Amino acid sequence: MSAAAATTARRPWVRIVLAAVVAVVLIAAPLVLPAFANQTLVRIGVYAVAVLGLNIVMGYTGQVNLGQIFFVGLGAYVTAYGVNQGWNILLVFVAACAVAGVVGLLVALAAARLGGLAIAMVTIALPIVGVPLAKRLSDFTGGSQGISARFTDAPEWSGLDNDQWQFYIVLVVAAGAFLLARSLVRGKYGRAFAAVRENEAVAASMGISPYRTKVLAFTIASIFGGASGFLYLAAVQYTSPETLSFGHSISLLAAMVIGGAGSIAGSLLGGAYYVFVPQLTNAIDPNLTTISQGAILLAVLFLLPGGLVSIPRVVRRLTRRYAGRSSTGRRAMARPAAETSQQTTPAHRPVPDAAPERHEQTERQDGP
Amino acid sequence: MGTFIQLVVDGLATGSIYVALALAIVLVNQATGLINFAQGGMAVLSAYIAYAFVQLGLPLVLAILISIILSFLLGAVVERFLLRRFEGGDPDTAVVVTIGLLTLVTGICAVLWGYNNLGFPSLFPLTSVELLGAVVSVRSLATAVTIVVIMVVLQLLFLRTKLGLALRAVADNPASAAFSGLPVGRLLMVGWGLAATLGAIAGVLVAPQLTLTPGMLDTALVYALAAVILGGLDSPIGCVVAASAIGVLENLVAVYIPLIGHDLKIAVPFALIFVILIIRPQGLFGRKVVVRV
Numbered sequence: 001m002s003a004a005a006a007t008t009a010r011r012p013w014v015r016i017v018l019a020a021v022v023a024v025v026l027i028a029a030p031l032v033l034p035a036f037a038n039q040t041l042v043r044i045g046v047y048a049v050a051v052l053g054l055n056i057v058m059g060y061t062g063q064v065n066l067g068q069i070f071f072v073g074l075g076a077y078v079t080a081y082g083v084n085q086g087w088n089i090l091l092v093f094v095a096a097c098a099v100a101g102v103v104g105l106l107v108a109l110a111a112a113r114l115g116g117l118a119i120a121m122v123t124i125a126l127p128i129v130g131v132p133l134a135k136r137l138s139d140f141t142g143g144s145q146g147i148s149a150r151f152t153d154a155p156e157w158s159g160l161d162n163d164q165w166q167f168y169i170v171l172v173v174a175a176g177a178f179l180l181a182r183s184l185v186r187g188k189y190g191r192a193f194a195a196v197r198e199n200e201a202v203a204a205s206m207g208i209s210p211y212r213t214k215v216l217a218f219t220i221a222s223i224f225g226g227a228s229g230f231l232y233l234a235a236v237q238y239t240s241p242e243t244l245s246f247g248h249s250i251s252l253l254a255a256m257v258i259g260g261a262g263s264i265a266g267s268l269l270g271g272a273y274y275v276f277v278p279q280l281t282n283a284i285d286p287n288l289t290t291i292s293q294g295a296i297l298l299a300v301l302f303l304l305p306g307g308l309v310s311i312p313r314v315v316r317r318l319t320r321r322y323a324g325r326s327s328t329g330r331r332a333m334a335r336p337a338a339e340t341s342q343q344t345t346p347a348h349r350p351v352p353d354a355a356p357e358r359h360e361q362t363e364r365q366d367g368p
Numbered sequence: 369m370g371t372f373i374q375l376v377v378d379g380l381a382t383g384s385i386y387v388a389l390a391l392a393i394v395l396v397n398q399a400t401g402l403i404n405f406a407q408g409g410m411a412v413l414s415a416y417i418a419y420a421f422v423q424l425g426l427p428l429v430l431a432i433l434i435s436i437i438l439s440f441l442l443g444a445v446v447e448r449f450l451l452r453r454f455e456g457g458d459p460d461t462a463v464v465v466t467i468g469l470l471t472l473v474t475g476i477c478a479v480l481w482g483y484n485n486l487g488f489p490s491l492f493p494l495t496s497v498e499l500l501g502a503v504v505s506v507r508s509l510a511t512a513v514t515i516v517v518i519m520v521v522l523q524l525l526f527l528r529t530k531l532g533l534a535l536r537a538v539a540d541n542p543a544s545a546a547f548s549g550l551p552v553g554r555l556l557m558v559g560w561g562l563a564a565t566l567g568a569i570a571g572v573l574v575a576p577q578l579t580l581t582p583g584m585l586d587t588a589l590v591y592a593l594a595a596v597i598l599g600g601l602d603s604p605i606g607c608v609v610a611a612s613a614i615g616v617l618e619n620l621v622a623v624y625i626p627l628i629g630h631d632l633k634i635a636v637p638f639a640l641i642f643v644i645l646i647i648r649p650q651g652l653f654g655r656k657v658v659v660r661v
Contacts, residue, residue, distance in 0.1 A: 064463050110642040114597065117403045118645075120463055121593045124405070125638045128590050132631040246586055250471055257464055287482070290582075291475025297468035301461065302453070 030160075030167040038163040039235070040275060045170035046231040048271025049177045051256045052264070053224025058253070059261035060185050061217035062197030063119045067107070067126030068252050071100040071222040073134065073244025075229020077141055080239055083149035092151075093173075096230040097223045104222020105215065112214040119218070127249045134241040146240025149233060169234050177227060182264050184220070193217055247290070251278075254297045260307030269308045374502035375619045381508030383615020384515035388570035389585070389592035390599070390607040391519070392563040397601050398539040399559035400447075400455055402462050406469035407567050408589030410446075412582060413473050414439040414568030415575040416481055419488055428489050436568045443564025444557040451560070452553070477582040488575035511573045518569060519608065522562075535559055587634060591615075594637035598644060614640075 030038045054068045075096040082092035111122040134141045141147055154165035184190060192213045195203035200210040233239060255274040260266020277296070281289045304310060389407055396404045414435050421431035450469065454462040492510040496503050526532035537545040538555045546552045571585065578584050595614055599606030617640070618633040628636065 058460070062458075062460050064460050066467070110645045113645045117459065117463055118597060120405075121403065121597055122638070122641065124593060125590050125634075128587060129632075129635045129638060132634065136629075136632055246583075250467060253464065253467060254471065287479050289475075290471055291479050294468050294470070294472025294475050298450070298465065298472060301465055301468060305461070 026171055030164040035161065035163045038167050040279075042163070042166050042170045042235045043275045044268075044271045045167075045174040046228055046235050046271070047252070047255065047274040048268045049174050049231060050225055050228035050252055051259060051270035051274065052177060052181050052267035053221040053228065054252060054256045055261065055263070055267045055270075056181060056185065056193070056224065057214075057217045057221035058256060059263065059266070060190065060197065061193040061214060063112075063214055063217065064117060064253075065123050065218065065221060066120055066249055066253060067123030067130075068221065068225050069244050069249035070123075070126035070130045071104055071225025072229040072232060072252075073127075073130060073239065073241075074100045074103060075226030076233045076239040076243055077134065077147070077229070078226070079230045079233040080142075080147045080149040081140055083151045083233070084147070089151060093227070093230050097226040100226025100229065101219055101223040104225070105219045107222075108215040108218035112211055112218065119214070124246075124249075127244050127246045130244045131241045131246075134244065142240070144241060146238055146242075148238040150237050152234045152237065166235055170231050173227060173231055177224060178264060178268075181224070181267075185264070189213075189216065251293060254293055257297060258300045258307055260309030263307065263309045266307050266309035273308070370501045371623070372620075373499075374504075375623060376616050377499065377502050377504050378508060379616030379619035380612055381504075381512050381615075382619065383612040384512045385570050385574045385588055386591045386595050386611035386615055387515055387608050388518070388566050388573070389588055390595040390611045391522070391604060392566040392570070393592055393596050394599075394601060394604050394607050395559060395563045395566065397596075399535065399556055400451070401459065402451070402455070402466065403593075403596075404563065405463065405466045405589070406446075406473055407563065407592070408585035409470040409473035409477075410439070410442065410564050411567035411571035412580075412584050413442070413477055413571075414564070415488065415571035415580055415584070416477050418568075418572050419481075419486060419575070419580055422489060428491060432491065432572050435572065436565055439564040439568035440561040443560040443562070443567075446564075447557045447560035448553075452556070455556070474582045481580075481582075483582060485579040485581050488572070488580045490576035491572070507576070514569070514573065518566070522566075531558070590634065591618075591637060594641055597641055598637070 029041070033041070050068055050072050053071070054065060057063050057065045078096045078099045079092055082095055083089075087095070107122065107126070108119075111119045114122075135144050152162065152166045152169055154160040154162050158165060160168075185193065192203070192208045195206060195208050196210045196213045196217075203210050203213070229239075232243070251274060255270035256267070257270075258273050259268070259270025277292065278289050281292045300307060304314065306313065389411065392407050392411075393404060396402055396407070417438055418428075418431045418435035421434055422428055424431075426434070446469065451462065451465065454465050490507055492507040494505065494507060496505040497509070498504075499509075524532075526536060534545070534550050534555055535558065537548070537550060538552050538559070542552050545555075570588075574588065575584065591614055592611065595607050595611035598614070599608070599610035614637045618636050621628050621636050622630045622633040
């Protein structure tokens with residue numbers, strides 16, 4: 001049955017209709033949902049973009065980055081500064097992405113020189129240095145008290161509430177970010193990322209510079225972080241040194257792993273995890289937030305290394321195992337074999353003949 | 369001049385804490401090829417355990433000894449039941465596991481003892497002595513001496529005992545060590561146990577100064593990592609030198625360069641790292657690794 005469903009999903013027109021339905025639902029949702037639900041969805045969008053950036057450097061390129069929240073904070077501060085200076089909002093957005101990107105480039109240029117885990121060891125410092133830095137540069141950042149900037153109140157002509165207006169801003173930017181990331185990881189650069197993640201020496205022998213690839217991935221991740229910071233300010237309208245604290249950076253990493261490393265859809269799930277689970281644990285007992293986060297992260301690493309996004313695949317595999325071989329067709333038998341070969345050598349993956357199938361394959365790259 | 373010596377001595381005292389954490393990180397890395405980001409968190413847990421036994425009315429020294437033994441067991445258990453599954457696999461996944469462990473351990477401390485700062489009794493008297501024109505607290509002096517003693521003991525353990533030889537063999541090449549009949553798994557557990565013990569000592573030494581909170585050693589962990597990068601992951605001596613140097617340097621910079629000051633001094637080791645990574649990517653004392661396909 002699942003094979004039949006998969007075949008249907010592969011037809012182009014089905015995909016187009018599906019995409020249209022999703023788009024209509026997303027556009028209509030804020031108009032019918034209560035304000036609180038909208039705000040939650042907006043925050044999911046904000047963090048999904050940050051997780052998406054982290055996914056590019058970590059999930060796809062295999063470089064542990066513990067400082068993504070620093071770039072989110074940087075983007076938020078630049079946005080607040082630009083808005084308070086009365087810049088055009090598009091200029092503010094570009095500045096938020098550009099400043100984060102340049103700082104990310106500088107960090108990566110140094111960190112990527114050391115192989116292995118040096119990027120992790122250097123980036124862990126970013127939020128820890130970032131918090132006192134934000135307090136110190138109080139002319140720009142408002143010091144410990146933080147800084148607020150309102151620019152996302154709904155204009156009169158739209159007839160919308162503020163939360164609906166914010167929803168649309170986040171929706172546009174996040175959708176753009178996701179489409180960009182999707183085409184990035186499926187193209188030339190995506191293959192370079194995968195090659196570097198699998199084996200740097202092999203990548204180098206294929207003519208891919210691991211150093212440049214790592215710097216590129218890190219810079220792109222920082223730009224996404226900056227964009228997420230812009231969205232953060234659009235949604236929350238306030239930022240303080242607390243925004244870029246060490247704990248949040250770890251939460252972001254946990255969200256990426258739990259959503260699904262090396263997966264675009266996993267980034268969205270990661271954003272949802274980042275917003276929902278603390279909300280849930282805070283409602284029960286605020287002290288439980290950290291411990292539940294650690295426990296969930298470890299549990300996912302043990303039981304579901306592909307993250308939440310791999311649940312359908314795991315379920316499919318299990319049902320196939322228990323359903324026996326007779327009921328499923330030739331295609332269903334061929335699929336697991338293809339899956340294993342991709343997991344061991346994603347760098348040498350043959351170019352798939354059917355374009356839509358590539359979607360699933362990209363998402364399946366995540367390692368053991 | 370008096371201020372200068374004072375700053376250097378204080379810096380060495382703080383640096384000795386980073387030395388202990390950095391050594392623990394190098395120890396684990398040498399044995400397993402991993403960076404244990406939970407090292408600081410585990411050390412905090414050890415300090416809390418000692419605190420709990422003090423609260424029960426035990427003498428401080430006894431409480432610390434119990435905590436050290438428990439930490440050794442904890443380290444071994446963590447290796448056996450958590451890390452073993454990820455050893456030899458993707459190092460990035462293993463690192464994420466240690467970050468999960470850091471979050472979990474911090475969370476456990478928070479649930480059991482809360483986020484409030486708790487006063488931890490000092491092992492050493494709070495009086496101070498004159499030394500080369502500088503006033504040095506006995507506590508800092510004793511802390512530094514303790515760390516030096518531990519380093520010497522470790523060095524003797526590694527170079528003069530059978531266990532040390534076996535640990536080095538496993539670190540150098542687990543596969544050949546296994547062929548030679550060494551119990552690699554058990555030795556890895558011992559390696560993690562020793563690292564946790566080092567962390568525990570760092571924890572109880574620094575707790576009186578910082579007061580006990582779940583995130584107490586997050587900053588120290590960052591310093592220790594900086595020291596490890598600077599000193600080279602494969603050089604215990606290198607990271608001892610680098611950690612002490614960082615301790616001294618940050619103290620000097622905080623006072624003599626007002627632009628940086630006390631709040632931003634943590635940026636100093638990283639500015640240093642940037643410069644050094646550009647010139648010498650393998651670290652000051654590290655060996656250059658040749659990569660083969």
